[in-house]
Amino acid sequence: MASALTDKLTRLVKEMRGQARITESNVQDMLREVRMALLEADVALPVVRDFIARVKDKALGQEVLGSLKPGQTLVSIVNRELAATMGEGVADINLAAQPPAVILMAGLQGAGKTTTTAKLAKHLIEKRKKKVLTVSGDVYRPAAIEQLKTVTKQAGAEWFPSTPDQKPLDIGLAALDYAKKHYFDVLLVDTAGRLAIDEVLMKEIKDLHSALNPVETLFVVDAMQGQDAINTAKAFKEALPLTGIVLTKLDGDSRGGAALSVRQITGAPIKFAGVSEKLDGLEVFDAERHAGRILGMGDIVALVEQVTAGVDMEAAQKLAAKVKSGDGFDLNDFLSQIQQMKQMGGLSSLMDKLPSHLTAKAGAVDMDKAEKDIKRKEGIIQSMTPLERRKPDLIKATRKKRIAGGAGVHVQEVNRLLKEFEQMQGMMKKMKGGGLMKMMKKMGGMKGMGGGGMPKMPF
Numbered sequence: 001m002a003s004a005l006t007d008k009l010t011r012l013v014k015e016m017r018g019q020a021r022i023t024e025s026n027v028q029d030m031l032r033e034v035r036m037a038l039l040e041a042d043v044a045l046p047v048v049r050d051f052i053a054r055v056k057d058k059a060l061g062q063e064v065l066g067s068l069k070p071g072q073t074l075v076s077i078v079n080r081e082l083a084a085t086m087g088e089g090v091a092d093i094n095l096a097a098q099p100p101a102v103i104l105m106a107g108l109q110g111a112g113k114t115t116t117t118a119k120l121a122k123h124l125i126e127k128r129k130k131k132v133l134t135v136s137g138d139v140y141r142p143a144a145i146e147q148l149k150t151v152t153k154q155a156g157a158e159w160f161p162s163t164p165d166q167k168p169l170d171i172g173l174a175a176l177d178y179a180k181k182h183y184f185d186v187l188l189v190d191t192a193g194r195l196a197i198d199e200v201l202m203k204e205i206k207d208l209h210s211a212l213n214p215v216e217t218l219f220v221v222d223a224m225q226g227q228d229a230i231n232t233a234k235a236f237k238e239a240l241p242l243t244g245i246v247l248t249k250l251d252g253d254s255r256g257g258a259a260l261s262v263r264q265i266t267g268a269p270i271k272f273a274g275v276s277e278k279l280d281g282l283e284v285f286d287a288e289r290h291a292g293r294i295l296g297m298g299d300i301v302a303l304v305e306q307v308t309a310g311v312d313m314e315a316a317q318k319l320a321a322k323v324k325s326g327d328g329f330d331l332n333d334f335l336s337q338i339q340q341m342k343q344m345g346g347l348s349s350l351m352d353k354l355p356s357h358l359t360a361k362a363g364a365v366d367m368d369k370a371e372k373d374i375k376r377k378e379g380i381i382q383s384m385t386p387l388e389r390r391k392p393d394l395i396k397a398t399r400k401k402r403i404a405g406g407a408g409v410h411v412q413e414v415n416r417l418l419k420e421f422e423q424m425q426g427m428m429k430k431m432k433g434g435g436l437m438k439m440m441k442k443m444g445g446m447k448g449m450g451g452g453g454m455p456k457m458p459f
Contacts, residue, residue: 044230046264055081093272095185095186100187102176104189105117106219106236111220111222115151115248116220116248117188118279122155130186131184133157139165139192144192158184160175160178169204218271263287332389376407
């Protein structure tokens with residue numbers, strides 16, 4: 001997420017924290033670096049100017065000059081103004097309307113509108129307990145209609161059929177009529193996109209907006225677009241009364257400029273952020289938490305939410321009871337731990353939310369390699385028989401060869417997995433009756449990822 005911008009601002013934050021005394025001179029030096037970092041990240045020039053002016057005004061005020069820790073105070077000002085640039089706190093989606101509440105999805109082709117529509121449907125079903133209907137008004141791309149049908153089913157919502165020979169306005173009105181008659185809470189309307197802004201697209205979406213009178217008009221924008229995102233945002237803002245923004249592909253290696261620009265350019269709050277390609281990869285956007293991520297402070301709240309949502313508490317309690325009773329920790333338990341990691345979104349997703357000083361300690365860990373290693377371990381264990389998983393001592397040379405062939409790996413990798421399992425098993429035996437804290441101490445924090453002589457952990 002905005003890696004180049006994050007790296008530069010994180011380095012600056014460290015330097016700023018070390019300042020014992022703030023003067024006009026070193027504030028100017030710091031602001032020059034911040035300005036360059038923002039411009040290189042494709043943040044719109046008017047936004048950069050406004051941001052720098054606000055920070056300078058506060059940095060040269062009494063708040064910093066009179067502080068006992070001016071460096072830290074300066075960091076907090078930058079953090080606060082970054083959050084203010086992207087919006088204040090959380091802007092929730094508005095469903096205060098006579099059902100069905102219509103939500104119109106707007107944006108260019110390729111921004112991720114269709115997938116975002118399904119992600120939003122899943123969010124509304126699971127978090128707001130709503131009955132959701134989706135419909136596609138993209139009659140120019142038959143594949144888009146089929147795509148929405150597929151992802152809507154995966155999200156657990158209902159799809160209203162449409163065909164390329166229909167007019168978008170007729171599709172929208174028919175879907176609204178169906179939603180009313182079948183008591184849907186929300187109707188999500190996926191509109192047509194173009195590779196560039198044109199008059200036909202804008203007239204079509206204006207007509208749809210007038211006819212459907214949506215309670216929310218969400219502008220879906222690709223966070224990797226940079227300056228193009230700003231131009232698109234301006235055009236849509238002039239055509240439609242936008243009520244919110246959804247930033248997609250925020251997990252990509254983007255420059256991050258869109259996140260800092262679109263809010264100020266459109267005046268509409270950022271309501272959601274797409275953080276992965278999975279259907280549950282949609283987060284309610286929190287400006288303060290996102291500012292913390294950009295400055296390398298991490299997002300521990302999001303990390304806790306992600307882990308809590310991904311952990312099967314019943315399975316975790318069963319494992320704890322099993323370890324406490326003295327029953328052996330077997331390969332089924334080992335596999336369960338690996339699968340829990342996948343449910344949490346994988347290592348890279350978790351690492352992205354950690355503060356930079358912690359991720360720096362794990363900098364030598366190749367995330368892609370670590371992710372592949374987890375999948376390989378899962379494949380090896382799944383190539384074993386149920387008896388072998390319960391009684392790993394049975395796995396000798398011939399069995400190892402068969403397991404390696406089934407998983408498509410070398411025998412050495414089976415040996416490596418069994419060795420890691422034995423280390424984990426030994427740790428669990430020492431934990432018997434000792435609680436989870438002992439295990440956490442033994443893991444040594446980030447060392448549990450394979451460094452510092454500790455056994456590599458599958459989670």
